[in-house]
Amino acid sequence: MILLNPGPVNVSDRVRNALLGPDICHRESECAELIGNVRRKLLEAFVPGAESEYTAILLTGSGTAAVEASIMSSLPPGKRLIHVNNGVYGERISSIIATQRLGIVEIKYKWDAVPDPEAILRALKQQPSAHGVVMVHHETTLGLLNPVNEVADLVDSRGGVFIVDAVSGLGGETLDIAGRHMYMVAGTAGKCIQGFPGVSFVLVRKGFMENVLKYPKRTWYLNLANYYTAQENGTVPFTPAVQVYAAFNEALSELLEEGVANRIQRYARMAALIRERMAALGVRAVLPPEFQSNSLTAFHLPEGLAYDVLHDRLKERGFVIYAGQGHLESRIFRVANMGALQESDIEGFLGAFEEVLTRANRAT
Numbered sequence: 001m002i003l004l005n006p007g008p009v010n011v012s013d014r015v016r017n018a019l020l021g022p023d024i025c026h027r028e029s030e031c032a033e034l035i036g037n038v039r040r041k042l043l044e045a046f047v048p049g050a051e052s053e054y055t056a057i058l059l060t061g062s063g064t065a066a067v068e069a070s071i072m073s074s075l076p077p078g079k080r081l082i083h084v085n086n087g088v089y090g091e092r093i094s095s096i097i098a099t100q101r102l103g104i105v106e107i108k109y110k111w112d113a114v115p116d117p118e119a120i121l122r123a124l125k126q127q128p129s130a131h132g133v134v135m136v137h138h139e140t141t142l143g144l145l146n147p148v149n150e151v152a153d154l155v156d157s158r159g160g161v162f163i164v165d166a167v168s169g170l171g172g173e174t175l176d177i178a179g180r181h182m183y184m185v186a187g188t189a190g191k192c193i194q195g196f197p198g199v200s201f202v203l204v205r206k207g208f209m210e211n212v213l214k215y216p217k218r219t220w221y222l223n224l225a226n227y228y229t230a231q232e233n234g235t236v237p238f239t240p241a242v243q244v245y246a247a248f249n250e251a252l253s254e255l256l257e258e259g260v261a262n263r264i265q266r267y268a269r270m271a272a273l274i275r276e277r278m279a280a281l282g283v284r285a286v287l288p289p290e291f292q293s294n295s296l297t298a299f300h301l302p303e304g305l306a307y308d309v310l311h312d313r314l315k316e317r318g319f320v321i322y323a324g325q326g327h328l329e330s331r332i333f334r335v336a337n338m339g340a341l342q343e344s345d346i347e348g349f350l351g352a353f354e355e356v357l358t359r360a361n362r363a364t
């Protein structure tokens with residue numbers, strides 16, 4: 001089955017086979033070595049040349065665990081976060097923040113709108129208790145890229161902390177984490193890094209990590225300071241998903257061998273193939289091209305073709321697409337191109353799509 005949903009993704013045989021390594025105890029040196037390798041490769045991939053300025057902290061859990069851990073661990077007493085919400089994942093950040101009332105201003109937009117960095121700067125200036133800003137990098141809701149580089153510069157110029165949910169961005173989009181002084185960047189194995197779901201991570205600026213160690217613990221299981229301290233001592237606070245980590249380690253080797261820039265180019269090429277062919281078939285993209293990411297496209301459903309029918313007929317042919325969310329659920333469909341996919345897989349999907357569309361048109 002070819003997965004065209006935004007994670008979990010198809011993985012290579014090499015990554016899959018890494019699950020079949022020897023059983024190892026998480027309190028033994030083999031596990032410490034594995035975790036050390038994963039942490040080192042994450043820095044090599046995402047903060048190249050600035051490895052000594054960042055640390056990578058691994059968590060067992062899906063991407064949301066890394067986002068929640070970042071938010072819960074990043075605030076001194078009495079300080080709050082400005083949060084930007086222009087999609088389902090921005091909404092999730094707002095929900096996480098609401099559980100402990102850690103927010104000060106929510107800057108909210110419609111799902112097809114790009115946040116205005118100036119509005120974020122104004123909020124920072126107006127709110128003395130704002131410690132920083134949290135926002136999504138690639139809003140997977142519609143496949144929209146947020147202006148995180150610009151916002152990072154503005155937050156940095158005010159001495160604020162910038163926290164980024166790059167769960168669906170890392171590996172698929174360029175992100176200048178070190179150059180733009182991003183403080184915390186949350187990611188996951190199971191999207192553009194092409195590993196399995198079950199392990200996520202946070203890249204943290206080392207100077208900031210020293211502060212995080214002193215902040216109040218607002219969560220017991222997801223407190224980043226605990227994970228950091230343990231991992232720096234070659235241990236783990238809780239039982240990690242050892243086999244999934246082993247596969248992640250292999251996926252990171254693959255990423256480094258392919259090269260992050262080449263991975264991004266490959267995704268961009270596949271997204272272009274999908275968009276060109278859909279346009280030729282008269283299927284309209286929801287977002288204008290300048291807002292679109294490299295790894296996901298939202299399309300309006302063709303007239304008279306219900307999502308379930310489209311989904312089921314494509315699945316019969318070996319392809320899984322993804323529904324829209326919220327008020328767009330019955331009006332759009334999404335096609336992601338994350339994972340160990342070849343151009344031939346995309347060609348196969350587009351052929352199947354055309355066939356399903358032609359039959360539907362004939363039937364009406």
Ligand SMILES: *Cc1c(COP(=O)(O)O)cnc(C)c1O
Pocket residue numbers: 006007062063064065067089136138139140165166167168188
């Ligand atoms: C996938 C995703 C997440 C995390 O989702 P999980 O199901 O917890 O892995 C968070 N943010 C964004 C932008 C995502 O695309």
